[in-house]
Amino acid sequence: MRPTVVALAALALTASALATPAYAAEPDARVTVNARAGLATVSDAAVGVNHAVWDSQLGTDAVADLLKDAGVQLMRYPGGSYADIYHWRDNTAPGGYVAPNTDFDHFMSGVNRAGAQAMIIANYGGGTPQEAADWVRYANVEKNYGVKYWEIGNEIYGNGHYGSAWENDEHADKSPAAYATNVKAYAEAMKAVDPTIKIGLVLTTPGNWPDGIVAGGDDGSWNKVVLSIAGPSVDFAILHWYPGGSNGPDLFTKTEHITDMAWLVRKQIDQYAGGRKLGIAMTELNTDFGRNTQPGALFAADAYASLMAAGVFSIDWWNVHNGMGTVSTVAGHTDYNDFGLLSSANCTEDNSVCQPPLNTPFAPYFGLSMTAKFARPGDQLIRAGSTDPLVKAHAARRANGDLAVMLINQDPAAARTVSLSYAGYSPASAAQVLTFGNGDTAIATTTGTATSATLPPYSLTTLILHPSGSVAGPAAPGQPTASAVTDRAATISWPASSGAVKYELYRQNGTTSEQWGETTGTSFAVGNLTPGTRYTANVVARDGAGRVSWASPPITFQTGTPASSDCAVTLTDASNWGNGFVGSVDITNNDTNAIDSWTLTFSWPTTWQQLSSGWNGTWSQTGRTVKVSNVDWNQKIAPGATINVGFVGSYSGPNVAPTLFTLNGKPCTTR
Known part of the structure; x- marks a missing residue:
């Protein structure tokens, strides 16, 4: 009998093993998307590029169509430091090369074909307020181009006042006070022609030279002096950012600077601009590593999304075409060290290496394209986070109720499995999946699910989700404000929302929303705060049926220190x-x-x-x-x-x- 018992036991064990359910492997990353933690709303000029008058392809149909396909919404002209030697009437830049057929009308032809907007840099270095005003008149009165955004000069702080001199500035006084005084004259002359235009002044980017430096004879740093004098006369502030990075991991950490960068600039605006609430535009952006390969694409997408979430209304990649630098191999592919989004089709001096055919898109082109597909004008960025430091997550909520989640796998060697969860949003199970992997020449479209994804190595992936039910609800509350801020308390107020019967106030703590309270009014006093701490909060509205609105724009404030202490x-x-x-x-x-x-x-x-x-x-x-x-x-x-x-x-x-x-x-x- 013993062999029979053993056999029966073996059969029982086998049956038990077969009956045991299989457990899914633990994902590499868990991504949380929180629709209650609202960030900034995407502007209609968010995804921008720079166009330069020395680019022979400026304004051509082929380039305009490529930029339109990428979702580019703004083009900046006539190109960086060239702006401060450029004269628009005769399309000349004394001391520099200007390619044929790159005049203002050719540029605007390309802008219009692409369905984009223009941002024009008025010549500060060698121009005059009258020359700039005449350009506004020609553009918006004579030609009806409707150019909204106008910068006064390029990187004027590089005029030698702080030692380094690369920017043309023919004014005898090169101080920030002189620049600011002249900006006021430019703004007055230009707005006398078209009062609807928006004028931008040049600031230094926090953490980038010469930010914080006070030169001899100045009353403060560049930003303090310029904002104090010219801030009340303009509409937006201009930043440039080339964060460097010697390799992928180094480059990818740079986007962590963006939240504090925007916070400091807004503090400076609040402190010095005479109560004027200026917008912020990042009119030049690029990297020192992987400029034409996948690291550049991953950085571009992460930087654009992070800057949009921080409320920067335009981010403009430098440049459409630029030309070859030192050639290397990055992530298995040839990197030409070219600032351009598109190939210039040039070669090294010995012709040993040549770029691909003219206008072939480099990887960062697809980084911009993915960003434009992920976050469209009018979408609201919302908080998203990942448990894996090599997986970056961004999310955007759309007016039709859809949700987009962009996932960036910064691991060059391994795929990442991701599980996704949602707070304040219920997605349908199916998702459209957009993917751009290392070495790809197009963004692929497939189908997937809302709750999981596999990210190829060194890739961009966007999930487009639909809501599982109705998205009807009250209107989102307007921009909150903070008042009576002390070391331990603050009062948050907001405009009323149509259809609301009560409001809930949430603090953002990473991807978690901590409810501070609720009220039927339009203000709420918050207590038990920590001294010297920065807080970001949102308001949501509920109607009589219990339906919840979108989150309000965020309010960020910082508590003070004790009013009295030992x-x-x-x-x-x-x-x-x-x-x-x-x-x-x-x-x-x-x-x-x-x-x-x-x-x-x-x-x-x-x-x-x-x-x-x-x-x-x-x-x-x-x-x-x-x-x-x-x-x-x-x-x-x-x-x-x-x-x-x-x-x-x-x-x-x-x-x-x-x-x-x-x-x-x-x-x-x-x-």
């Missing part, structure tokens, strides 16, 4: 050289008792800031946290007395100032 701290940027600065710190004892031994603590707001050295104390840094403790001779701080310590800090991105200092563990008032 200690006060003043941090001064005493000297700045573009990637480092001297910080002078005054510590005041506000108590009636002397302080006997002390430690001051603060945290850098970003990962790219670092303590280099310090004096008048014992300095150290662990992670982002910086501490300085007394030395023997300044151990005691008498009541009402102030002592000074100092440090050298370095940075490789936006230099966001620390907001909260504690002395022996107690928060100080920051002056």
